[in-house]
Amino acid sequence: MDDEMRGRLRRTRRVATPWSDDETRGINGTRLDELLDHWANRYDWAVHERRIGEFPWATVQAGDTELRMIHRRSADPDAPVVVLLHGWPDSVLRFERVLPLLTEMHVVIPALPGFPFAAPLTAPGMSAGRIAEIIANAMEALGYSRYTASGGDVGGTVAELLAAAHPDRVSALHLTNIAPQHAFTADRTQLPPDAAAYLDRAAQWFRTEGGYIAEQSTRPNTLAVALGDSPAGLAAWIIEKLQSWSDGTAFTPDELLTWVSAYWITGTIGTSFATYTEPFPLPNRIETPTVLSIFPHDIKPEPRSYAEAFVNLHDYVTHRSGGHFAAWEQPEAYAADLRRAVTLGMR
Secondary structure, eight states: OOHHHHHHHTTTTOOOOOOTTTTGGOOOHHHHHHHHHHHHHTTOOHHHHHHHSSEEEEEEEEEEEEEEEEEEEOOSOOOOEEEEEOTTOGGGGGTTTTGGGGGGEEEEEOTTTSSSSOOOOOOOOOHHHHHHHHHHHHHHTTTSSEEEEEOOTTHHHHHHHHHHHHHTTTEEEESSSSTTHHHHHHHGGGOHHHHHHHHHHHHHHHHHTTHHHHHHHHHHHHHHHHHOOOOOHHHHHHHHHHHHSSSSSSSSHHHHHHHHEEEHTOOTTTTGGHHHSSSSOOOSSSEEEEEEOTTTBSSOOOHHHHHHHTTEEEEEESSOBBBTTHHSSSHHHHHHHHHHHHHHHHH
């Protein structure tokens, strides 16, 4: 953290609202003030930067795009291969706690284009579909012809698209949610009653919680100015989601600030909106064998019947704790479900 960054934080101009500590109106103001003070005066990015730098990083030319990734090979050359796909507002750090648990696998964790630690994104068109194709090319360049794709949020959508485009390569899927775009194209007359009822719950969630999606998908340039210039604004935008989408105890102050710092240091908050802004076609159904992990504090967990309408669901695993960032919050449970998918893909 340089002096210029700390200076910005210390000069933060906080604007009062009547709802400062009402968490239904956004981030808790008192909590934010505490975190900004910690970020400006006690947080040490260099400690975390060194740890992140020690990951086994690699860069692969995937078509016309460089893809940066964490790539750790197993000691067994014939080990199964998994590709772990993060979402928003996070990064490869989502999988930091699960990586040590997967020593019996070859593990690839791409920094999705436009997100922290990725090669700079300078041109439009980086949709979830294009990212899926970049990952397919990168996996081929690494010499992996068959693998399990795992992820949630944006990463889950990319995994579905990857499996749809390359069913000969993706042996199984492990997801923590079904691509939310299915809800916009689903024919409720063809769904079981509880699946159709889920569409109503999802619509209610989009009305009450989905304002960030509307802004990121329609006015990314405007939002990028605000969040790219103000570390306090960036922290408020991201930390609200990290806290409200998890079980509330998933992150220490340093961990929250490291995930935010990853965006600030790399200047990627604007480019991370690309998957919200750029359109892509999503198949009505994915036939790749799928394991779906349901964590109770996730934003809108799907019932089994709904998932079955869109993916070839073999296992529907419910958990008693954990949320949207399950690989971070419950790494052992996440790893166990991933192994189910890997086994499924070997049948």
